[in-house]
Amino acid sequence: MHELLTGDLDRVALSSxxxxxxxEGHHGPVHVxxxxxxxxxxxxxxxxxxxxxxxxxxxxxxxxxxxxxxxSASSEDLEGKAVPVQSIVLESCRLMDDLxxxxxxxxxRPQQALDxxxxxxxxxxxxxxxxxxxxxxxxxxxVHAVDPLVDAIDHxxxxxxxxxxLDDLRLLDVRASVEVHVAxxxxxxxxxxxxxxxxSFDDLVFEARRLVRDRRFIDAENALRTAISMRPxxxxxxxNLSRVLSLKxxxxxxxxxxxxx
Numbered sequence: 058m059h060e061l062l063t064g065d066l067d068r069v070a071l072s073s074x075x076x077x078x079x080x081e082g083h084h085g086p087v088h089v090x091x092x093x094x095x096x097x098x099x100x101x102x103x104x105x106x107x108x109x110x111x112x113x114x115x116x117x118x119x120x121x122x123x124x125x126x127x128x129s130a131s132s133e134d135l136e137g138k139a140v141p142v143q144s145i146v147l148e149s150c151r152l153m154d155d156l157x158x159x160x161x162x163x164x165x166r167p168q169q170a171l172d173x174x175x176x177x178x179x180x181x182x183x184x185x186x187x188x189x190x191x192x193x194x195x196x197x198x199x200v201h202a203v204d205p206l207v208d209a210i211d212h213x214x215x216x217x218x219x220x221x222x223l224d225d226l227r228l229l230d231v232r233a234s235v236e237v238h239v240a241x242x243x244x245x246x247x248x249x250x251x252x253x254x255x256x257s258f259d260d261l262v263f264e265a266r267r268l269v270r271d272r273r274f275i276d277a278e279n280a281l282r283t284a285i286s287m288r289p290x291x292x293x294x295x296x297n298l299s300r301v302l303s304l305k306x307x308x309x310x311x312x313x314x315x316x317x318x
Contacts, residue, residue, distance in 0.1 A: 061085075062128040071119050072146045074126060075101065079142040085131035089122040095137070101145065102137035109198055112140055117200045119149035120156075123230045147262060147293050153231060154266050155203050159210065160189035160226050162217040171214070175205045179215065187220055193228035211304060258287045258294075265297060274305035 064074075066089065074087060075094065082099035092106030094115060104115035106122065166182040178191050186194065192202055209215045256264065261284035268277035281298040288294060 059130045060127055061130050064126055066123050066126050071122050071126065072149060074128070075115075075119070075142050076146060078128070083128070083130075085129045085133075088127040088129065089118055090124045092118050092122065094118065097137075097139070100139035101142055102139050107198065109200070112145065113198065113200045115140065115145045116148050116152065117198050119145060120152050120199055121230045143259070144293060147259070150263070151266065151293070151297070152199055152203050154270070155207050156189065156199065156226060156229070156231055158270060159203070159207055159217075160229075160231075161187050161220050161223050162210070163187050163220050164191070164206075164210070164215050164217040167215055171209075173205065174202050175209050175215070178202055178206065187222050187225045188217070189225035189229055189231075190222075193225075199229060199231075258284050258291070261287075262294060262297065265301065269301060269304065272304075274301055277301045278305065 078096050079099045083096045084098055085096060087094045092114060094101060095103040101115060104111060106114040106118040109117050164179060164182050165184060167179055171179060174197060178195055178197055181191050181195050188206060192199060210217050261280045265277040265280040278301050281294055281301060284294045
């Protein structure tokens with residue numbers, strides 16, 4: 058096996074590496090600490106990271122892999138169903154956005170036991186540790202935990218308060234910058250409605266996430282509907298739209314709040 062490229066994931070994102078592998082039609086593995094992503098002619102066909110395999114492993118690696126990476130060429134005849142690299146990259150960006158927003162929140166331990174992933178995480182809650190610290194403590198993968206935790210907080214099934222411990226994300230080795238942070242309880246002042254959304258599919262999805270962080274749900278919905286018109290079968294766009302509609306509905310029912318906040 059011939060080594061082609063090495064580097065430091067603190068200097069270059071793994072998402073950039075895997076997109077380069079796709080563009081170059083790479084055949085062989087990308088090694089990272091605690092895992093490996095395998096490519097056939099630029100297609101991601103197999104991944105393992107920590108105790109995960111498949112798509113979950115690839116997303117978790119893009120969010121959390123740090124340290125040295127190595128790209129090797131191989132003639133090995135790998136098997137596996139190809140996964141679109143761009144969908145993995147977008148999903149990892151979405152998780153990092155949510156971790157930046159929710160990772161430093163301190164959840165209360167619920168009065169009643171909760172099942173599933175949320176219950177597993179919150180059984181370790183003590184009213185002091187942040188969500189990021191709880192995930193690091195319990196070892197629950199980010200790819201499994203973030204969505205149900207965010208959903209539980211947004212729908213009031215668990216209560217959480219903001220904290221200033223933004224660097225707790227480093228406990229998870231999350232590469233994303235932690236300086237940009239919006240606490241879940243903070244409501245931005247209303248802004249003028251955005252013009253009709255334009256741009257590529259990826260631009261519209263990223264813009265929608267920014268608008269959600271600003272609690273501009275109508276504009277986010279418009280951006281996502283435009284993105285879906287470009288790619289009607291995009292699971293990521295439909296998932297984001299479903300969440301925006303849920304948040305918009307919840308906010309509209311709150312006294313003294315408008316759906317455009």
